[in-house]
Amino acid sequence: MRQHTQPHTRQPAGRVVVALAGAGVRRHTTDQLILDGIDWTVRSGEHWALLGANGAGKTTVLRLAGALMHPTTGTVEVLGHRLGRVDMRELRAHIGLVSSAQKVPLDATGHTVVLTGATGTVQPLWKKYDAAVRERAYELLAELEVKELADRPYGVCSGGQRARLLIARALMADPSLLLLDEPFNALDLPSREDLIDTMHRLATGRPELATVTVTHHLEELSPAIGHALLLRDGRVRAAGPVAEVLTDARMTSCFGRPIEVVRHEGRWLARSGRRSG
Structure with missing residues (x-):
């Protein structure tokens, strides 16, 4: 029987927190190839954007990085532990x-909502939350600038408020890695900008934290995003510093249509150019 090791809780600055080597995922029921030969490394303190059209494999890559599934081929290491050789629940x-x-x-x-992040549960486990844990939840509400929501039901919060509550919840465990799967989904413009500001402050205030954000729109990237991974049909089209990856040519290759990219004061804008002919 294979022994599972216990994950480390902190990663030194610059240490590899996610490493995919030749990682592939095939859907067993249909034999469909979802990911094919993905090589990708994330280090502590790095902030990545994960981009690609629908069906490109973004969510599957995020699930591998989040220790939510195993690769069919290749290897995945998260926080220094190879998936398959570690207790996935402990790692998560x-x-x-x-x-x-x-x-x-x-x-x-x-x-x-924030408190439940301490136990990783949907419903609160009240006996698990001592005074220090409860106080930490209040501190995170203040850090995310939503302390006025402490007594407000989640159901009446706006989309932007919910997003910041979920980020505060995720931070309760003091993670080394923060994964965000389309956090800007359905947000209006003011809420989007508030969340972008929040992500920028978070990156500045937590220099060891690594983040990966899945999005469809370059306009949703904060100036803290320094790296990008482009996926198309389950394969990497480009990966590296944003200045090298988020170019007209590489975005055009990734999305299969002419894309023009502009950067202004650390923010990005992409639009579809005219097709030739």
Whole structure:
């Protein structure tokens, strides 16, 4: 029987936190190839954007990085531990995951939502939360600038408020890695800009934290994003510093149509150019 090791809780600055080597994923029911030969490395303190059209494999890459599934081929190491040789549940305790699809009780207050991040549960486990844990939840509400939501039911919060509550919840475990799966989904312009500001402050205030953000729109990237991974049909089209990856040519190759990219004061804008002929 294979022994599972216990994950480390902290990663030194610059250390590899995610490493995919030849990682592939095939859907067993249909034999469909979802990912093919993905090589990708994320280090502590780096902030990555994960981009590609629908069906490119973005969410699957995020699930591998979040220790939510195993690769069919190749290897995946997260926080220094290879998937398949570590207790996945223990490993996930050191990874923050934010997704608009997360199930949260609508009657739970903002403070309760954040508290559940300490136990990784949907419903609160009240006996597990001592005074220090409860106080930490209040501190995170303040850090994310939503302390006024402490007693407000989650169900009446706006999309932007919910996103920041979920980020605060993910930070309760003091993760080394924060994964965000389309956190800007369905947000209006002011809420989007508030969340971008939040992500920028978070990156500045937590220099060891690594983040990976899945998005469809370059306009949603904060100036803190320094790296990008482009996926198309389950394969890497480009990966590296944003200045080298988010170019007209590489975005055009990734999305299969002419794309023009502009950067202004650390923010990005992409639009579809005219087709020739």
